[in-house]
Amino acid sequence: MSDLINILPDSVANQIAAGEVVDRPASAVKELLENAIDAGATLIQLIVKDAGRTLVQVIDDGCGMSDGDARLCFERHATSKVRVADDLFKLHTMGFRGEALASIAAISQVELKTRRQENDLGTFVINEGCLIKSQTPEACPVGTSIAVKNLFFNVPARRNFLKKDSIELSHIEEVFRRVTLTNCDKAFVFYHNGKMLYDLRPGNLAQRICQLYGDAYRERFFPVNEDNELLSVSGYVGKPEYARKSRGEQYLFVNNRFIKHPALSSAIEKAYTDIIPDRYYPSYFINLTVDPSRIDVNIHPTKTEVKFVDEQILYSLLRAATKKAIGQFTLATQLEFNPSPDLDFSEAKKGYIPPQPTVSFNPDYNPFTPTTNTSSGGFRPSSHREPVDDVPASNRWDNFFDTSSDGQKPATIGSFVPPVAPSAGGVCMQILNHWIVTAMPSGLMVIDQHRAHERILYERLMDRQQSVSAQQLLFPANVTFSSADADMFNELLPDLQQRGFEVSPLGKNVFVVSATPADIKERQLQPLFDQLIAEYKNSMLQKFSDRDRTLCLSLARQMAVPVGQPLQQEEIQALVADLFCCKVPEISPSSERILTTLTSDQLSKLL
Ligand code: ADP
Ligand code: MG
Numbered sequence: 001m002s003d004l005i006n007i008l009p010d011s012v013a014n015q016i017a018a019g020e021v022v023d024r025p026a027s028a029v030k031e032l033l034e035n036a037i038d039a040g041a042t043l044i045q046l047i048v049k050d051a052g053r054t055l056v057q058v059i060d061d062g063c064g065m066s067d068g069d070a071r072l073c074f075e076r077h078a079t080s081k082v083r084v085a086d087d088l089f090k091l092h093t094m095g096f097r098g099e100a101l102a103s104i105a106a107i108s109q110v111e112l113k114t115r116r117q118e119n120d121l122g123t124f125v126i127n128e129g130c131l132i133k134s135q136t137p138e139a140c141p142v143g144t145s146i147a148v149k150n151l152f153f154n155v156p157a158r159r160n161f162l163k164k165d166s167i168e169l170s171h172i173e174e175v176f177r178r179v180t181l182t183n184c185d186k187a188f189v190f191y192h193n194g195k196m197l198y199d200l201r202p203g204n205l206a207q208r209i210c211q212l213y214g215d216a217y218r219e220r221f222f223p224v225n226e227d228n229e230l231l232s233v234s235g236y237v238g239k240p241e242y243a244r245k246s247r248g249e250q251y252l253f254v255n256n257r258f259i260k261h262p263a264l265s266s267a268i269e270k271a272y273t274d275i276i277p278d279r280y281y282p283s284y285f286i287n288l289t290v291d292p293s294r295i296d297v298n299i300h301p302t303k304t305e306v307k308f309v310d311e312q313i314l315y316s317l318l319r320a321a322t323k324k325a326i327g328q329f330t331l332a333t334q335l336e337f338n339p340s341p342d343l344d345f346s347e348a349k350k351g352y353i354p355p356q357p358t359v360s361f362n363p364d365y366n367p368f369t370p371t372t373n374t375s376s377g378g379f380r381p382s383s384h385r386e387p388v389d390d391v392p393a394s395n396r397w398d399n400f401f402d403t404s405s406d407g408q409k410p411a412t413i414g415s416f417v418p419p420v421a422p423s424a425g426g427v428c429m430q431i432l433n434h435w436i437v438t439a440m441p442s443g444l445m446v447i448d449q450h451r452a453h454e455r456i457l458y459e460r461l462m463d464r465q466q467s468v469s470a471q472q473l474l475f476p477a478n479v480t481f482s483s484a485d486a487d488m489f490n491e492l493l494p495d496l497q498q499r500g501f502e503v504s505p506l507g508k509n510v511f512v513v514s515a516t517p518a519d520i521k522e523r524q525l526q527p528l529f530d531q532l533i534a535e536y537k538n539s540m541l542q543k544f545s546d547r548d549r550t551l552c553l554s555l556a557r558q559m560a561v562p563v564g565q566p567l568q569q570e571e572i573q574a575l576v577a578d579l580f581c582c583k584v585p586e587i588s589p590s591s592e593r594i595l596t597t598l599t600s601d602q603l604s605k606l607l
Pocket of ligand 1: 035036039060062063064065073079080098099100101102143144
């Protein structure tokens with residue numbers, strides 16, 4: 001019997017490779033745009049017909065190709081970007097597999113026109129199904145135009161798999177966004193069926209986001225910037241109130257290449273814990289700059305998946321950078337509405353990075369016990385904000401969406417109005433034993449009393465720097481559990497002690513409570529601990545549970561003043577004052593909105 005093994009002809013091998021590289025018109029768009037960028041183009045035009053089925057054309061003003069290269073570029077493993085294997089680990093360019101053009105040409109009819117600066121005449125190559133049909137001299141501008149016609153003309157099975165035009169076009173638009181977001185210094189134009197969809201001028205990232213998504217986006221983000229030996233993070237993260245129920249604009253780039261990395265994405269989302277409701281997702285446009293030798297980008301043919309050597313550290317750094325950005329933002333908004341008259345803004349140095357906001361409070365202070373501080377009738381937030389006030393206000397919006405082309409004009413602040421504490425001496429009233437209302441310059445603020453108190457208690461309990469004050473019970477109270485629950489409760493004793501409970505074991509499954517954080521009634525203790533154990537057990541079953549958070553959340557929920565409880569005037573004032581000393585006064589730790597302001601416009605519409 002003769003030998004069985006054949007070497008596949010190039011045309012067949014290329015078609016097989018094409019299956020990996022080009023699965024729909026959007027993939028051809030991606031490869032062509034990336035090649036244009038690698039060629040150093042500054043203006044790139046994308047022309048698409050019938051969602052890419054009949055034409056995908058990219059015209060660039062890059063370096064162009066020689067006559068020889070214009071033929072060679074269609075060969076498999078033809079690349080000008082890698083010469084030795086070691087180059088793979090140093091790459092800063094977009095493509096490096098040398099397969100894209102070969103794959104595209106294997107399944108379409110390609111017309112390539114290209115000219116280099118040093119040549120008077122360019123060249124015109126027609127390639128069909130991987131065979132060069134003709135090459136002729138051609139007068140054309142410096143740069144390259146590649147027109148990919150009738151994609152999948154020789155692979156009907158694949159053509160039949162294409163989705164409706166609207167779907168294929170949205171894939172192309174997504175590719176276009178990914179590429180243009182990381183190449184803000186270049187101009188792009190995108191036509192579909194003769195209609196111009198995008199006309200992007202060179203600018204910075206903020207401008208590019210607004211050009212792609214509309215000017216409204218200017219108000220939705222704040223900057224993140226962090227530099228570290230291992231990692232530099234730059235870009236924008238969404239303001240919490242614009243978080244959505246689905247993951248929308250989440251763009252993570254590494255060394256200017258779009259990547260999908262669930263762990264790093266979750267690092268960003270984790271930074272929003274407690275700030276946005278559960279199952280809401282923030283938007284972000286973040287670029288990470290990492291030493292290319294610490295990444296393996298080549299593990300997936302479409303190169304959106306990457307592996308990092310230092311993944312764990314990157315995770316922590318990215319989460320911290322996002323948290324810091326959110327913190328600075330909160331700080332900035334507080335300053336915006338509480339500028340200290342003593343600050344000399346002109347002294348502000350460029351590049352000054354505000355410190356992380358800190359929230360100070362008196363651990364002995366009980367919002368429901370009148371004190372001299374609150375019974376004087378005034379709010380206290382200003383005294384609580386001292387750490388915040390020493391930041392020069394003119395730095396607040398440094399780097400914030402500055403759409404002036406020269407970067408000189410001051411950045412504009414959007415119309416987003418963050419919650420601001422009612423002014424000192426303002427009147428607050430409880431209505432229906434549920435809400436607190438107070439007049440604000442911008443309208444009428446309504447605060448949910450239970451959620452507000454839950455937020456105050458939660459932040460107090462979570463702060464490990466401060467131990468919560470304990471109040472001795474007149475008569476120590478016993479609590480009893482099943483033996484399994486008693487074991488669990490034993491585990492929690494140190495945490496409870498740190499949070500103002502004095503509890504000690506008293507025989508089998510019985511514990512005696514001699515002190516509690518202020519304002520817990522004796523009869524509340526058993527149900528409070530039962531619920532705490534139930535929630536704790538439940539959280540232990542979840543993969544990513546945070547013991548401290550579970551504990552504090554459960555205690556805060558149960559200890560917070562319930563809806564329906566009448567409050568004294570001093571209690572109301574204290575509650576409002578304390579709420580505005582919280583890091584996140586808008587959203588409760590159970591992810592519910594705490595307050596809203598009815599503006600005069602809204603009131604006029606009602607009346
Ligand atoms: P890769 O980009 O991985 O090198 P491709 O198949 O995409 O492989 O391209 C092959 C080669 O063709 C490139 O390395 C480059 O030298 C050349 N090339 C492709 N597109 C362009 C372009 N728009 N301008 C100049 N040269 C190009
Ligand atoms: Mg390429």
